[in-house]
Amino acid sequence: MKKIVALVLSLVLVLSLGVTFVSAAGLNEYEKEVMAKLATKEPFGEKNYGFPANYVNMAENFYLDYDLTEAQKDEIIPLLDQGYEIMVAYKDELNGKENLFEIMSREDKKALLDLAAEAGKVVGLTVTYDGKILKAVDAEGHAWLSNEPAVKITGAAENTMMIVVLAAVAFLAISAAGVFVIKRSRA
Amino acid sequence: MFLSDNQTSNKTKKSRLPEYLLTPVVFAFAIYALVVAIGFTVIGDIPTYLNMAFHDAASKFDDSGVHLDFTPAEDTGATSIPIEQVDFPKPGTVFGKIEIESCGISCKLLYGDDDRSLNIGAGQYIGSSIPGYGKTTLVAGHNTSYFKTLKNIAVGDKVKVTTTYGVYVYEVEARKVYDKNNMKAFDLAKQEENLVLYTCFRRNTSIGRVVDRLYVYCKLVSGPSIIK
Numbered sequence: 001m002k003k004i005v006a007l008v009l010s011l012v013l014v015l016s017l018g019v020t021f022v023s024a025a026g027l028n029e030y031e032k033e034v035m036a037k038l039a040t041k042e043p044f045g046e047k048n049y050g051f052p053a054n055y056v057n058m059a060e061n062f063y064l065d066y067d068l069t070e071a072q073k074d075e076i077i078p079l080l081d082q083g084y085e086i087m088v089a090y091k092d093e094l095n096g097k098e099n100l101f102e103i104m105s106r107e108d109k110k111a112l113l114d115l116a117a118e119a120g121k122v123v124g125l126t127v128t129y130d131g132k133i134l135k136a137v138d139a140e141g142h143a144w145l146s147n148e149p150a151v152k153i154t155g156a157a158e159n160t161m162m163i164v165v166l167a168a169v170a171f172l173a174i175s176a177a178g179v180f181v182i183k184r185s186r187a
Numbered sequence: 188m189f190l191s192d193n194q195t196s197n198k199t200k201k202s203r204l205p206e207y208l209l210t211p212v213v214f215a216f217a218i219y220a221l222v223v224a225i226g227f228t229v230i231g232d233i234p235t236y237l238n239m240a241f242h243d244a245a246s247k248f249d250d251s252g253v254h255l256d257f258t259p260a261e262d263t264g265a266t267s268i269p270i271e272q273v274d275f276p277k278p279g280t281v282f283g284k285i286e287i288e289s290c291g292i293s294c295k296l297l298y299g300d301d302d303r304s305l306n307i308g309a310g311q312y313i314g315s316s317i318p319g320y321g322k323t324t325l326v327a328g329h330n331t332s333y334f335k336t337l338k339n340i341a342v343g344d345k346v347k348v349t350t351t352y353g354v355y356v357y358e359v360e361a362r363k364v365y366d367k368n369n370m371k372a373f374d375l376a377k378q379e380e381n382l383v384l385y386t387c388f389r390r391n392t393s394i395g396r397v398v399d400r401l402y403v404y405c406k407l408v409s410g411p412s413i414i415k
Binding site: 026027052053054055056057058060061064065140141142143144145146148149150151152153154155170171174175176178179182183186 | 375385
Protein backbone atom coordinates (compact mmCIF):
# COMPACT_ATOMS: atom_id res chain seq x y z
CA MET A 1 0.00 0.00 0.00
CA LYS A 2 2.91 2.28 0.81
CA LYS A 3 4.18 1.53 -2.65
CA ILE A 4 0.83 2.44 -4.16
CA VAL A 5 0.83 5.80 -2.38
CA ALA A 6 4.35 6.50 -3.54
CA LEU A 7 3.56 5.39 -7.05
CA VAL A 8 0.45 7.53 -7.29
CA LEU A 9 2.30 10.49 -5.82
CA SER A 10 5.19 10.09 -8.17
CA LEU A 11 2.98 9.46 -11.18
CA VAL A 12 0.84 12.54 -10.62
CA LEU A 13 3.78 14.71 -9.61
CA VAL A 14 6.05 13.61 -12.40
CA LEU A 15 3.41 14.11 -15.02
CA SER A 16 2.35 17.47 -13.73
CA LEU A 17 5.43 19.56 -13.26
CA GLY A 18 6.23 22.09 -15.89
CA VAL A 19 7.95 20.89 -19.01
CA THR A 20 7.85 22.55 -22.38
CA PHE A 21 8.43 20.66 -25.56
CA VAL A 22 11.81 18.95 -25.27
CA SER A 23 13.83 16.37 -27.05
CA ALA A 24 13.44 12.85 -25.75
CA ALA A 25 17.21 12.63 -25.52
CA GLY A 26 17.96 13.34 -21.92
CA LEU A 27 16.23 15.58 -19.45
CA ASN A 28 15.85 19.25 -20.03
CA GLU A 29 15.90 21.77 -17.22
CA TYR A 30 12.23 21.31 -16.46
CA GLU A 31 12.54 17.55 -16.23
CA LYS A 32 15.59 17.98 -14.01
CA GLU A 33 13.45 20.11 -11.75
CA VAL A 34 10.94 17.28 -11.63
CA MET A 35 13.64 14.81 -10.68
CA ALA A 36 15.04 17.14 -8.04
CA LYS A 37 11.54 17.53 -6.63
CA LEU A 38 11.05 13.77 -6.57
CA ALA A 39 14.31 13.31 -4.74
CA THR A 40 13.42 15.67 -1.90
CA LYS A 41 11.80 14.65 1.35
CA GLU A 42 8.66 16.41 2.47
CA PRO A 43 7.62 16.66 6.13
CA PHE A 44 4.32 14.94 6.57
CA GLY A 45 3.14 14.32 10.07
CA GLU A 46 6.01 13.42 12.33
CA LYS A 47 8.12 11.96 9.58
CA ASN A 48 9.63 12.99 6.31
CA TYR A 49 8.02 11.30 3.40
CA GLY A 50 9.61 10.95 0.02
CA PHE A 51 9.32 9.04 -3.19
CA PRO A 52 11.04 5.65 -3.11
CA ALA A 53 14.07 5.47 -5.36
CA ASN A 54 12.57 2.86 -7.65
CA TYR A 55 9.63 5.11 -8.57
CA VAL A 56 11.96 8.07 -9.05
CA ASN A 57 13.95 5.93 -11.45
CA MET A 58 10.83 4.78 -13.28
CA ALA A 59 9.72 8.36 -13.73
CA GLU A 60 13.16 9.40 -14.92
CA ASN A 61 13.34 6.49 -17.36
CA PHE A 62 9.95 7.48 -18.74
CA TYR A 63 11.02 11.09 -19.22
CA LEU A 64 14.15 9.95 -21.00
CA ASP A 65 11.94 8.47 -23.67
CA TYR A 66 8.97 10.81 -23.69
CA ASP A 67 8.60 14.45 -24.75
CA LEU A 68 6.21 16.46 -22.64
CA THR A 69 4.63 19.56 -24.16
CA GLU A 70 3.66 22.73 -22.39
CA ALA A 71 0.01 22.05 -23.11
CA GLN A 72 0.26 18.65 -21.44
CA LYS A 73 1.95 20.20 -18.46
CA ASP A 74 -0.92 22.70 -18.16
CA GLU A 75 -3.40 19.83 -18.12
CA ILE A 76 -1.55 17.79 -15.56
CA ILE A 77 -0.63 20.43 -12.95
CA PRO A 78 -4.23 20.97 -11.78
CA LEU A 79 -4.51 17.20 -11.33
CA LEU A 80 -1.42 17.24 -9.13
CA ASP A 81 -2.83 20.03 -7.03
CA GLN A 82 -6.00 18.06 -6.48
CA GLY A 83 -4.01 15.01 -5.46
CA TYR A 84 -2.02 16.95 -2.94
CA GLU A 85 -5.14 18.46 -1.43
CA ILE A 86 -6.54 14.99 -0.84
CA MET A 87 -3.35 13.71 0.80
CA VAL A 88 -2.57 16.80 2.88
CA ALA A 89 -6.01 16.55 4.45
CA TYR A 90 -4.79 13.46 6.29
CA LYS A 91 -1.66 15.09 7.62
CA ASP A 92 -2.84 15.31 11.20
CA GLU A 93 -4.11 11.77 11.24
CA LEU A 94 -0.94 9.96 10.36
CA ASN A 95 0.20 9.48 13.98
CA GLY A 96 3.51 8.04 12.91
CA LYS A 97 2.03 5.66 10.37
CA GLU A 98 4.10 5.18 7.28
CA ASN A 99 1.33 4.14 4.99
CA LEU A 100 -1.06 6.93 4.13
CA PHE A 101 -3.40 4.49 2.45
CA GLU A 102 -4.02 2.77 5.80
CA ILE A 103 -6.02 5.76 7.00
CA MET A 104 -7.45 7.14 3.77
CA SER A 105 -11.09 6.61 3.00
CA ARG A 106 -12.06 4.40 0.13
CA GLU A 107 -13.47 7.38 -1.74
CA ASP A 108 -10.21 9.31 -1.43
CA LYS A 109 -8.14 6.33 -2.55
CA LYS A 110 -10.34 6.01 -5.60
CA ALA A 111 -10.09 9.73 -6.20
CA LEU A 112 -6.28 9.51 -6.18
CA LEU A 113 -6.28 6.61 -8.57
CA ASP A 114 -8.70 8.47 -10.84
CA LEU A 115 -6.37 11.46 -10.83
CA ALA A 116 -3.44 9.23 -11.69
CA ALA A 117 -5.46 7.70 -14.53
CA GLU A 118 -6.39 11.12 -15.84
CA ALA A 119 -2.79 12.34 -15.64
CA GLY A 120 -1.60 9.22 -17.36
CA LYS A 121 -4.12 9.74 -20.17
CA VAL A 122 -2.58 13.14 -20.92
CA VAL A 123 0.76 11.53 -21.77
CA GLY A 124 -0.73 8.47 -23.42
CA LEU A 125 -0.39 6.17 -20.45
CA THR A 126 -3.23 3.94 -19.31
CA VAL A 127 -3.19 3.56 -15.56
CA THR A 128 -4.81 0.39 -14.26
CA TYR A 129 -5.23 -1.02 -10.78
CA ASP A 130 -6.69 -4.46 -10.13
CA GLY A 131 -6.67 -4.17 -6.38
CA LYS A 132 -3.08 -5.31 -6.11
CA ILE A 133 -1.03 -4.25 -9.10
CA LEU A 134 -0.88 -0.66 -10.30
CA LYS A 135 0.52 -0.09 -13.78
CA ALA A 136 0.96 2.73 -16.25
CA VAL A 137 1.12 1.35 -19.78
CA ASP A 138 1.59 3.16 -23.08
CA ALA A 139 -0.35 2.54 -26.30
CA GLU A 140 2.14 -0.11 -27.36
CA GLY A 141 1.72 -2.03 -24.14
CA HIS A 142 4.99 -1.00 -22.52
CA ALA A 143 4.66 -0.77 -18.75
CA TRP A 144 6.60 2.31 -17.66
CA LEU A 145 5.45 2.36 -14.07
CA SER A 146 4.46 -0.50 -11.81
CA ASN A 147 4.20 -1.27 -8.12
CA GLU A 148 5.18 -4.91 -8.65
CA PRO A 149 7.96 -6.08 -6.34
CA ALA A 150 11.47 -5.21 -7.43
CA VAL A 151 12.60 -8.76 -6.72
CA LYS A 152 10.93 -11.29 -8.99
CA ILE A 153 10.46 -15.03 -8.94
CA THR A 154 13.49 -16.33 -10.74
CA GLY A 155 13.36 -20.05 -10.25
CA ALA A 156 12.24 -23.00 -8.21
CA ALA A 157 13.75 -25.58 -5.93
CA GLU A 158 14.42 -28.76 -7.86
CA ASN A 159 13.49 -30.95 -4.93
CA THR A 160 10.15 -29.21 -4.55
CA MET A 161 9.29 -30.26 -8.06
CA MET A 162 10.53 -33.75 -7.30
CA ILE A 163 8.20 -34.01 -4.33
CA VAL A 164 5.26 -32.92 -6.45
CA VAL A 165 6.18 -35.50 -9.09
CA LEU A 166 6.54 -38.23 -6.46
CA ALA A 167 3.18 -37.30 -5.00
CA ALA A 168 1.61 -37.62 -8.44
CA VAL A 169 3.18 -41.04 -8.90
CA ALA A 170 1.92 -42.05 -5.46
CA PHE A 171 -1.55 -40.94 -6.45
CA LEU A 172 -1.53 -43.11 -9.54
CA ALA A 173 -0.12 -46.07 -7.68
CA ILE A 174 -2.61 -45.85 -4.83
CA SER A 175 -5.50 -45.39 -7.23
CA ALA A 176 -4.46 -48.47 -9.13
CA ALA A 177 -3.97 -50.40 -5.89
CA GLY A 178 -7.39 -49.38 -4.72
CA VAL A 179 -9.00 -50.70 -7.87
CA PHE A 180 -7.00 -53.92 -7.62
CA VAL A 181 -8.06 -54.51 -3.99
CA ILE A 182 -11.69 -53.97 -4.75
CA LYS A 183 -11.60 -56.28 -7.72
CA ARG A 184 -9.81 -58.98 -5.77
CA SER A 185 -12.20 -58.79 -2.83
CA ARG A 186 -15.09 -59.31 -5.15
CA ALA A 187 -13.49 -62.19 -6.99
CA MET B 188 -37.56 -66.45 -14.36
CA PHE B 189 -34.02 -67.40 -14.12
CA LEU B 190 -31.12 -65.41 -15.44
CA SER B 191 -28.56 -67.14 -17.63
CA ASP B 192 -24.97 -67.32 -16.48
CA ASN B 193 -24.11 -64.72 -19.05
CA GLN B 194 -26.84 -62.41 -17.89
CA THR B 195 -25.79 -62.93 -14.28
CA SER B 196 -22.17 -62.10 -15.13
CA ASN B 197 -23.19 -58.98 -17.03
CA LYS B 198 -25.35 -57.88 -14.16
CA THR B 199 -22.49 -58.39 -11.72
CA LYS B 200 -20.09 -56.44 -13.88
CA LYS B 201 -22.58 -53.62 -14.22
CA SER B 202 -23.21 -53.50 -10.50
CA ARG B 203 -19.49 -53.19 -9.89
CA LEU B 204 -19.14 -50.37 -12.40
CA PRO B 205 -19.77 -47.63 -9.83
CA GLU B 206 -17.05 -49.16 -7.62
CA TYR B 207 -14.57 -49.20 -10.44
CA LEU B 208 -15.34 -45.57 -11.17
CA LEU B 209 -15.77 -44.30 -7.64
CA THR B 210 -12.73 -45.89 -6.05
CA PRO B 211 -10.12 -44.28 -8.27
CA VAL B 212 -11.95 -40.96 -8.14
CA VAL B 213 -12.07 -41.02 -4.34
CA PHE B 214 -8.40 -41.91 -4.18
CA ALA B 215 -7.64 -39.27 -6.77
CA PHE B 216 -9.26 -36.55 -4.67
CA ALA B 217 -7.55 -37.77 -1.53
CA ILE B 218 -4.12 -37.77 -3.12
CA TYR B 219 -4.78 -34.47 -4.86
CA ALA B 220 -5.63 -32.92 -1.50
CA LEU B 221 -2.36 -34.29 -0.16
CA VAL B 222 -0.41 -32.85 -3.10
CA VAL B 223 -2.09 -29.47 -2.64
CA ALA B 224 -1.28 -29.49 1.04
CA ILE B 225 2.35 -30.32 0.29
CA GLY B 226 2.67 -27.89 -2.57
CA PHE B 227 0.51 -25.17 -0.99
CA THR B 228 3.35 -22.73 -0.68
CA VAL B 229 4.05 -22.79 -4.39
CA ILE B 230 0.45 -22.76 -5.65
CA GLY B 231 0.38 -19.00 -5.89
CA ASP B 232 3.39 -18.99 -8.16
CA ILE B 233 2.09 -21.61 -10.57
CA PRO B 234 1.39 -19.09 -13.37
CA THR B 235 4.97 -17.91 -13.15
CA TYR B 236 6.32 -21.44 -13.09
CA LEU B 237 4.15 -22.37 -16.05
CA ASN B 238 5.47 -19.32 -17.85
CA MET B 239 8.95 -20.53 -17.09
CA ALA B 240 8.15 -23.90 -18.62
CA PHE B 241 6.15 -22.76 -21.62
CA HIS B 242 6.63 -19.66 -23.67
CA ASP B 243 6.08 -18.76 -27.22
CA ALA B 244 9.17 -16.67 -27.88
CA ALA B 245 10.37 -17.51 -31.35
CA SER B 246 14.02 -18.40 -31.41
CA LYS B 247 16.52 -16.84 -33.74
CA PHE B 248 20.02 -17.85 -32.87
CA ASP B 249 23.20 -16.59 -34.34
CA ASP B 250 26.27 -18.78 -34.62
CA SER B 251 27.19 -18.30 -30.99
CA GLY B 252 23.73 -19.41 -29.89
CA VAL B 253 22.82 -16.04 -28.44
CA HIS B 254 19.52 -14.49 -29.32
CA LEU B 255 20.33 -11.16 -30.97
CA ASP B 256 17.49 -8.85 -31.81
CA PHE B 257 19.44 -5.66 -31.41
CA THR B 258 22.45 -4.01 -32.98
CA PRO B 259 25.31 -4.23 -30.50
CA ALA B 260 27.56 -1.25 -30.11
CA GLU B 261 31.21 -1.59 -30.96
CA ASP B 262 33.73 -1.37 -28.21
CA THR B 263 35.49 1.83 -29.24
CA GLY B 264 37.10 2.35 -25.87
CA ALA B 265 35.21 5.62 -25.39
CA THR B 266 34.86 6.69 -21.78
CA SER B 267 31.74 8.73 -22.31
CA ILE B 268 28.79 9.05 -24.65
CA PRO B 269 26.41 11.99 -25.05
CA ILE B 270 22.92 11.19 -23.90
CA GLU B 271 21.57 12.24 -27.30
CA GLN B 272 23.31 9.25 -28.83
CA VAL B 273 21.66 6.80 -26.47
CA ASP B 274 18.54 5.05 -27.68
CA PHE B 275 16.74 4.40 -24.42
CA PRO B 276 15.02 1.03 -24.43
CA LYS B 277 11.31 0.57 -24.05
CA PRO B 278 9.97 -1.93 -21.50
CA GLY B 279 9.95 -5.47 -22.84
CA THR B 280 12.59 -4.89 -25.52
CA VAL B 281 16.02 -6.39 -25.96
CA PHE B 282 18.73 -3.80 -25.69
CA GLY B 283 21.81 -5.81 -24.89
CA LYS B 284 23.42 -9.07 -23.92
CA ILE B 285 25.22 -10.31 -20.85
CA GLU B 286 28.27 -12.53 -21.02
CA ILE B 287 30.00 -14.11 -18.05
CA GLU B 288 32.76 -16.32 -19.35
CA SER B 289 33.60 -17.88 -15.98
CA CYS B 290 30.04 -19.23 -15.65
CA GLY B 291 29.32 -19.89 -19.29
CA ILE B 292 26.49 -17.35 -19.27
CA SER B 293 25.53 -15.65 -22.50
CA CYS B 294 22.02 -14.27 -22.81
CA LYS B 295 19.93 -11.38 -23.99
CA LEU B 296 19.35 -8.38 -21.76
CA LEU B 297 15.87 -6.89 -21.76
CA TYR B 298 14.56 -3.70 -20.24
CA GLY B 299 11.86 -5.00 -17.92
CA ASP B 300 11.71 -8.18 -15.87
CA ASP B 301 8.19 -9.54 -16.31
CA ASP B 302 7.56 -13.24 -16.95
CA ARG B 303 7.83 -12.88 -20.72
CA SER B 304 11.10 -11.00 -20.53
CA LEU B 305 12.66 -13.50 -18.11
CA ASN B 306 11.72 -16.30 -20.50
CA ILE B 307 13.66 -14.58 -23.26
CA GLY B 308 16.74 -13.58 -21.28
CA ALA B 309 17.86 -11.59 -18.27
CA GLY B 310 15.64 -8.67 -17.35
CA GLN B 311 16.54 -5.29 -15.97
CA TYR B 312 14.16 -3.94 -13.36
CA ILE B 313 12.45 -0.79 -14.68
CA GLY B 314 12.96 0.87 -11.31
CA SER B 315 16.71 0.78 -11.89
CA SER B 316 18.88 2.55 -14.46
CA ILE B 317 20.46 1.34 -17.66
CA PRO B 318 24.21 0.58 -17.72
CA GLY B 319 26.31 3.69 -18.00
CA TYR B 320 23.75 5.99 -16.38
CA GLY B 321 25.78 6.25 -13.21
CA LYS B 322 23.33 4.48 -10.93
CA THR B 323 22.30 0.94 -10.03
CA THR B 324 21.38 -1.54 -12.72
CA LEU B 325 19.41 -4.43 -11.21
CA VAL B 326 19.16 -7.51 -13.43
CA ALA B 327 17.27 -10.75 -12.79
CA GLY B 328 17.58 -14.13 -14.43
CA HIS B 329 15.99 -17.53 -13.88
CA ASN B 330 18.10 -20.10 -12.03
CA THR B 331 16.56 -22.77 -14.26
CA SER B 332 17.76 -21.20 -17.50
CA TYR B 333 19.90 -18.17 -18.26
CA PHE B 334 21.31 -17.67 -14.76
CA LYS B 335 21.52 -21.36 -13.93
CA THR B 336 25.28 -21.21 -13.45
CA LEU B 337 25.38 -17.81 -11.77
CA LYS B 338 25.91 -19.63 -8.48
CA ASN B 339 29.38 -20.54 -9.72
CA ILE B 340 30.47 -16.93 -10.10
CA ALA B 341 33.38 -15.77 -7.97
CA VAL B 342 34.75 -12.47 -6.76
CA GLY B 343 37.01 -11.03 -9.43
CA ASP B 344 35.11 -12.55 -12.36
CA LYS B 345 34.28 -10.26 -15.24
CA VAL B 346 30.77 -9.51 -16.48
CA LYS B 347 30.45 -8.05 -19.95
CA VAL B 348 27.31 -6.14 -20.89
CA THR B 349 27.01 -5.16 -24.54
CA THR B 350 24.24 -2.67 -25.23
CA THR B 351 23.02 -0.78 -28.26
CA TYR B 352 25.07 2.23 -27.20
CA GLY B 353 28.16 0.89 -25.46
CA VAL B 354 30.11 -2.05 -24.14
CA TYR B 355 30.52 -2.31 -20.38
CA VAL B 356 32.77 -4.54 -18.34
CA TYR B 357 32.13 -5.05 -14.67
CA GLU B 358 34.07 -6.92 -12.03
CA VAL B 359 32.40 -8.96 -9.31
CA GLU B 360 33.06 -7.43 -5.91
CA ALA B 361 30.88 -9.62 -3.74
CA ARG B 362 28.18 -12.26 -3.75
CA LYS B 363 25.61 -12.56 -0.99
CA VAL B 364 22.40 -14.41 -0.28
CA TYR B 365 19.41 -12.57 1.13
CA ASP B 366 15.73 -13.22 1.63
CA LYS B 367 13.75 -11.99 -1.37
CA ASN B 368 11.87 -9.49 0.82
CA ASN B 369 15.07 -7.85 2.05
CA MET B 370 15.00 -4.52 0.21
CA LYS B 371 18.36 -3.58 1.69
CA ALA B 372 20.03 -6.13 -0.57
CA PHE B 373 20.55 -3.40 -3.13
CA ASP B 374 20.40 0.40 -3.26
CA LEU B 375 18.45 1.86 -6.15
CA ALA B 376 19.22 5.38 -4.95
CA LYS B 377 22.98 4.90 -5.18
CA GLN B 378 24.53 7.62 -7.33
CA GLU B 379 27.37 5.47 -8.55
CA GLU B 380 27.55 3.10 -11.47
CA ASN B 381 27.08 -0.48 -10.28
CA LEU B 382 25.54 -3.70 -11.55
CA VAL B 383 23.59 -6.13 -9.39
CA LEU B 384 22.66 -9.54 -10.80
CA TYR B 385 20.34 -11.86 -8.91
CA THR B 386 18.60 -15.20 -9.18
CA CYS B 387 16.75 -17.63 -6.97
CA PHE B 388 18.93 -19.51 -4.55
CA ARG B 389 18.12 -22.58 -2.54
CA ARG B 390 19.80 -22.65 0.85
CA ASN B 391 18.43 -25.56 2.82
CA THR B 392 14.84 -25.41 1.75
CA SER B 393 13.59 -28.89 1.04
CA ILE B 394 10.10 -27.96 0.03
CA GLY B 395 8.11 -24.98 -1.11
CA ARG B 396 8.89 -21.70 -2.78
CA VAL B 397 12.51 -20.52 -2.96
CA VAL B 398 12.64 -17.46 -0.74
CA ASP B 399 16.30 -16.58 -1.05
CA ARG B 400 18.11 -14.71 -3.78
CA LEU B 401 21.77 -14.85 -4.72
CA TYR B 402 22.99 -11.31 -5.35
CA VAL B 403 26.16 -10.62 -7.31
CA TYR B 404 27.53 -7.11 -6.86
CA CYS B 405 29.71 -5.70 -9.62
CA LYS B 406 31.70 -2.51 -10.06
CA LEU B 407 32.37 -0.84 -13.39
CA VAL B 408 35.74 -1.50 -14.96
CA SER B 409 35.24 0.06 -18.37
CA GLY B 410 32.49 1.48 -20.54
CA PRO B 411 31.18 4.87 -21.61
CA SER B 412 29.48 6.99 -18.99
CA ILE B 413 26.34 8.63 -20.29
CA ILE B 414 26.72 12.41 -20.23
CA LYS B 415 23.41 13.79 -18.98
